[in-house]
Amino acid sequence: MKLYYGETLNPRKVCAVARHLNSPVEFVHVDLSRGGHMTPEFTAMNPNRKLPVLEANGRTLWESNAIMCFLARAANSDLWPQDERQIEVLRWLNWDGQHFSHHGGTLYFQYIVKPRFGLGEPDARAVQEATTYWRSFAAVLNDHLRGREYLLGETLTVADFALGVTLPYAEPAHIPVKDFPEIERWHDRLNALPAWREPFPVMAAA
Numbered sequence: 001m002k003l004y005y006g007e008t009l010n011p012r013k014v015c016a017v018a019r020h021l022n023s024p025v026e027f028v029h030v031d032l033s034r035g036g037h038m039t040p041e042f043t044a045m046n047p048n049r050k051l052p053v054l055e056a057n058g059r060t061l062w063e064s065n066a067i068m069c070f071l072a073r074a075a076n077s078d079l080w081p082q083d084e085r086q087i088e089v090l091r092w093l094n095w096d097g098q099h100f101s102h103h104g105g106t107l108y109f110q111y112i113v114k115p116r117f118g119l120g121e122p123d124a125r126a127v128q129e130a131t132t133y134w135r136s137f138a139a140v141l142n143d144h145l146r147g148r149e150y151l152l153g154e155t156l157t158v159a160d161f162a163l164g165v166t167l168p169y170a171e172p173a174h175i176p177v178k179d180f181p182e183i184e185r186w187h188d189r190l191n192a193l194p195a196w197r198e199p200f201p202v203m204a205a206a
Contacts, residue, residue: 001023001024001025001026001054001055001056001057002025002026002028002054002055002056003015003018003023003025003026003027003028003052003053003054003067004028004029004030004042004045004051004052004053004054004055005027005028005029005030005051005052005200006029006030006031006032006036006037006051006052007200008032008051008113009101009105009108009165009166010050010051010052010064010165011051011052011064011200012165012168012199012200013064013068013161013162013164013165013199014052014054014064014067014068014071015027015052015199015200015201016161016193016195016196016199017068017071017072017079017158017161017195018071018195019194019195019198019199020079020161020193020195020196021071021072021075021077021079022075023071023074023075025054025071027200027201029201030042030051032051032117033116033117037049037050037051045060045062046060046062048062050062052064052067053067054067054070054071056070056074064162065093065097065158065162068080068158068161068162069158072158078155078156078157079156079157079158079161080157080158081152081155081157085152085155085157088151088152088159089152089157089158089159092151092159092162092163093158093159093162096159096162096163097162099133099137100134100137100138100141100163101162101163101165101166103130103131103133103134103137104130104134104166104167104173104175105166106126106127106129106130107127107130107131107134107166107173107174107175108166108169108173108175110122110123110126110127110130110173111127111172111173111174112169112172112173127174131174131176134175134176135176135179138176138177138179138180138183139180141163141180141182141183142180142181142182142183143182145182145183145185145186146182148186149186149189150186150189151163160186160190161190161196164186164187164190164196167183167187167190
């Protein structure tokens with residue numbers, strides 16, 4: 001299997017899952033700054049021209065949540081549960097994409113991606129709107145996590161990897177996570193996982 005990645009949010013969670021599971025993948029770095037995702041070869045793998053992409057068993061799979069679930073199932077891992085908990089995982093993955101990481105990702109883009117790629121200053125209106133929405137949905141997550149180790153209680157799943165993906169960048173992205181102690185506690189638990197702290201091969205080698 002080949003996992004194409006770059007050092008951005010969606011590849012981060014997939015790389016973390018792959019490393020946590022010791023998945024037999026070859027990590028292939030795609031240089032976004034040089035347009036590696038815009039080449040005809042990459043477009044043939046993913047017409048959306050986005051990372052990550054997984055090549056496995058003669059098929060090409062894109063969308064980070066789908067790749068995480070694929071890797072977990074291939075490893076027979078409970079990260080993608082095969083019982084009624086699967087519906088709960090799907091619920092949180094959908095909620096995250098529409099709300100929590102959606103607005104956290106906006107702040108990540110405004111404060112981290114824009115300077116990195118020379119795209120100008122943060123848009124004050126976009127920042128204010130994303131911060132307001134993020135706080136609203138963070139309150140929902142904070143309440144849910146009270147008394148739980150992970151989103152599904154004592155069970156670590158791909159949903160935890162998905163929802164947590166912006167939090168390592170909270171300080172530079174101006175994400176106000178310090179106002180939500182249950183989210184901080186939960187993220188501390190994720191930080192206990194070596195694969196979460198160092199998901200990218202380059203980071204691990206460094």
